[in-house]
Amino acid sequence: MQAEIITIGDEILIGQIVDTNSAWMAKELNGIGINVGKITSISDQEADIVNSLKQAMERVSLVLITGGLGPTNDDITKKTLSDLFEMNLVQDDFLFAKVEQRLGQRGIPMNRFNREQALVPDGARIITNNHGTAPCMWFEKDGKVVISMPGVPFEMKGIMQDEILQSLKQHFSTPVILHKTVMTQGIGESVMAEMLEDWEGNLPACVKLAYLPSPGVLRLRMSLSGDNLAELEKIIEEQLSALKKIISANIFGYDDEPMELTVAKLLSDKGKTLGTAESCTGGKIAHLITSHAGSSSYFKGGVVAYSNGVKENILGVNGEDLEKYGAVSQQVVEQMAIGARKVLNTDYAIATSGVAGPDGGTQEKPVGTVWIAVAGPNDLISNRFDLYKNRERNIQVASLNALNMLRNLLQK
């Protein structure tokens, strides 16, 4: 069962907005056995919408469209689809009342733009949007299904979860698609390919393998398609166990579980708490950890110690050592970790201090030099990393390496 996604909006084509909708939708569709064969981003122009949709409908039996449903004049998706499917726009009284009520709650009176939002094509099935005022439309023609949703990510996600995914499962009978992703660190792509050459060569024909490198992490993904779920699961299990024999120490998780959640589970299982003392990572580690619900049970807090004053006053780093060794040094980062553990009253603390760039490097400590320390009840470990020239990448990879050092300590 193949589908395509079309995202509409000039903002995507001029690079003002990254299309995050498609990835989210593709993942959810995969979960119910629907494969996405193509993703197309086009502008808010009638000819582009009509041509792209017609081509997609020739190739597949399901097309999901997002964008172009706002109340303003640049949004033309509804009118274009209504014309294409030879329907008329008529007022939907239920939708009208809802728009009126939502605006009323915020004390905003109904205007022309809002009234137009309550118009819908008379032959489409209208799907309730509990997250905004734009209508969501389900068209059917010649056995093909076309669904038009708003482009605002949380509205689209809400509608998909509330109704669309369920409706699609009922409408189409689909094969089973399984993905298993293995999260690894510490081995680069080509070395990994060589280590796995025999294993990869002996994979059953129904398994497709992909290497997915990203800063600090290399993911290996096995994709399987078939009719029998139990059979596919058995194949994955066998191949995973063979893979573990080769690279077990480098696997930190599965199925896109990020490093901070691996660490969170280890902390929770042991009933231990964590604090952070961040200089070069500037709050990124705390942000990664607290992005996840429930983090307050193991994360007590952190200190973003950007200035030397904060390192001394809050974390208790020795002023003479700061002077003598510099902020980016083993001595200082270890004192930051020890100090954070104490002042935040936690079992473990992570500390980072480095030159994130693009400026601030010296010959001895060029941009990309990062010291990381982890302090625990019985341990104090520290490492120097020589990372990159790029600030964003340094912050990302240093945060990941810091969490990985803690993971190794917790799994010892």
Add this chain to the structure above:
Amino acid sequence: MQAEIITIGDEILIGQIVDTNSAWMAKELNGIGINVGKITSISDQEADIVNSLKQAMERVSLVLITGGLGPTNDDITKKTLSDLFEMNLVQDDFLFAKVEQRLGQRGIPMNRFNREQALVPDGARIITNNHGTAPCMWFEKDGKVVISMPGVPFEMKGIMQDEILQSLKQHFSTPVILHKTVMTQGIGESVMAEMLEDWEGNLPACVKLAYLPSPGVLRLRMSLSGDNLAELEKIIEEQLSALKKIISANIFGYDDEPMELTVAKLLSDKGKTLGTAESCTGGKIAHLITSHAGSSSYFKGGVVAYSNGVKENILGVNGEDLEKYGAVSQQVVEQMAIGARKVLNTDYAIATSGVAGPDGGTQEKPVGTVWIAVAGPNDLISNRFDLYKNRERNIQVASLNALNMLRNLLQK
């Protein structure tokens, strides 16, 4: 001058990776007068690559391709393009030496996969990739240009900046494209459309207007295309000044300058420093600020006060008030801001405390309740915000609102 972008990789189509390359490329191409008409994401399959590329070449004279150039077996872009353009793969000695050298620096011996990376189509212009081992290829056929680049974002960006953009400018003669984006907050999309109805109706025909809503920010973008740069700039200037007469107080910046940079400039101009005390935003505000080079000149540090213990011990929040009013209260958030200013030794401090969700809400303080305070040399202001049900969105919007409160105070 129209171009299209094709991104290749199963990881995009199953939603494992968000395609951020296209937005970045589109923006850069716009900057040199090249318009992107369509972005297509396809799988690592020969037929898909060939068909999509052929169709794109019928529509436009420039196609940029990323992805599928890795050393592993799932990457087939180079072979497919070489076949399509009827070329042969031959070893590039310069590239071979480079791959060998790069691996050598890391103590990794050359293997079969690396050797294959040094193979290139004999009729393509090979563009140096200073950021990795995959080759970048420039094909020409029937007056059309096709460029194939690696999919790893920092490699692609590096190659584009080092050489491709310059080469494209020389190769094509292009019209001028101008975009002006106005960053606003505090007015929703439909109310804004009504306020701007007259202004929008009187825009010159060469100006296209778009409303771009995102959590906490509404961007208005004017796009102009023509031959005369000075003329277009004059039109933008006139329209901007008319727009400012309508919504001046809600404009915080231009051209995608994020809120934290607006605040950074205000702080730098006044020679003032900032600190943060974050509970519900968990380090996000510090992370936003420190993402930018040079932030250490105005940002001294922050405290991520997730537990009440940290609020008391480091920020000096009164324990009885914590008990009496709860952590999510005006009393506590104001004490956090005052305490942060003191302990971080800064001119200004921002504090947040709220229920980010999805759990932890009560009838009195449901999920989405956020208190924010800003303390300055002569001011202490605080506001309650009733935000959303979604954790990620709450963290994002609360961070933005906090920075905006500081902006308003600094601009007073």
